[in-house]
Amino acid sequence: MTARLELSRLSLNQITIDQCSLPEAIEACARAGLTVIGPWRHKVAAVGVEEAARLIRAAGLRVSSLCRGGFFPAADAAGLRAADADNRRAVEEAAILGTDVLVLVCGPPVGRDLDGARAQILAGIERLLPHAEAHGVRLAIEPLHPMMISERSAIVTLGEANDLAERFDAPRVGVVVDAYHVWWDPRLYEEIARAGRRILGYHVADWLVPTTDRLQGRGMMGTGVIELRRIRAAVEAAGYDGPIEVEVINRDAWERSGDDVVADVCEAFLAAA
């Protein structure tokens, strides 16, 4: 049996209420009694990373992970250098925010060069790792759903993310298991078990039927067809007992008040995650 969740395990991934600034999201979390948040870098940048860290601490919150580094593939050397520089800043921001997990959304191929993208991703992680280690930050490769391959990530299965992570000594490189991105995979449960202690984060949302928006059409937990309880049980059996980020990227939710969405998040988390 999977243990009943407590709200103390819930981390609000900020994109779930993208209509809110980071200060507004922090306040919404605090009002709802939440203690963990997963900020996105553009929201952090809007207030400045030092001020963001101060606001988060002042509200009694901690950070589960920073979203996101990655986007490694580039068409030329200048592009690779720009990506490297941005990823080094992402590591530094994670450290300032007090989290040791930087989520890597690895980036799409340049044109048709999928093998090249995968090689550039490996090389990019290799170049970034010393800087991450120096800052006490772990790199968490997040495989994304194959339907997002050309916009977001050439890494589209947990098996591939595990292959990549295993090129490096644990625990500095690991993976994020996002139920929305991986639930369809016939190899899911064996790859979760294989990831084991390399699981650095677990994200939840639900797969709506029909899915009307390929990038921003996720459902709240319990409104779709993902076996969320079963996947959580597998993630926990693999050894993960950290925060569970609710990352419901849904255009419609962004039309509502942040507090309303957070209330739904809490209810759905307890009932269905």
Next chain:
Amino acid sequence: MTARLELSRLSLNQITIDQCSLPEAIEACARAGLTVIGPWRHKVAAVGVEEAARLIRAAGLRVSSLCRGGFFPAADAAGLRAADADNRRAVEEAAILGTDVLVLVCGPPVGRDLDGARAQILAGIERLLPHAEAHGVRLAIEPLHPMMISERSAIVTLGEANDLAERFDAPRVGVVVDAYHVWWDPRLYEEIARAGRRILGYHVADWLVPTTDRLQGRGMMGTGVIELRRIRAAVEAAGYDGPIEVEVINRDAWERSGDDVVADVCEAFLAAA
């Protein structure tokens, strides 16, 4: 090097010109100098299967495969019986149309029961196989892109299709490799090699960036990011030298004349498939 294609390898999958009836599609193929067609059952039913077979033969065409059997998962025994009956008719229609390949689009899960769907698919193929063998028809499992899992198929990787096919003696159960459905897979080339002589069909289309329609937004070969030449080379190296079906499911193309679309199909096939 991949050999240059000739139009004699091209099979027009009928859905590419869904705006046409089967007689209209047959005439469009004949006018374009094509010799192979891949009809869909609802179009065959509209004229009757015997008449469809007569029209196809009279136009000097042959049938590469019949689309489609499958849709095995059902919520109850009555649903399973209905699926079985329909699949037996599909086998009979394939035989009448003179093709020995019935494409299986295996069907989505009922609700959240993905394991159950996979088990029902295996059981459904087991029940159908004797009837297929009696009619000289091979069953070709087509894995579909994971973004279509809840509408079309619980079988979403070539690896999974190979696992299923290998439960049965070759050559009566095999797979269809559709580049659009499998191009993203990091295990693609090893699974194509593994499929070997079980490859009963090869389908092409292209992945548009962005993809604006999840089910009906495929591109003509050469307009997207799939490494079509490389995938064809792998399929041919695995031993497949049969027809290549052009299956471009695109809403916009259905607004044009069938002849115009077929002209584009021929040009794109020679230039980019």
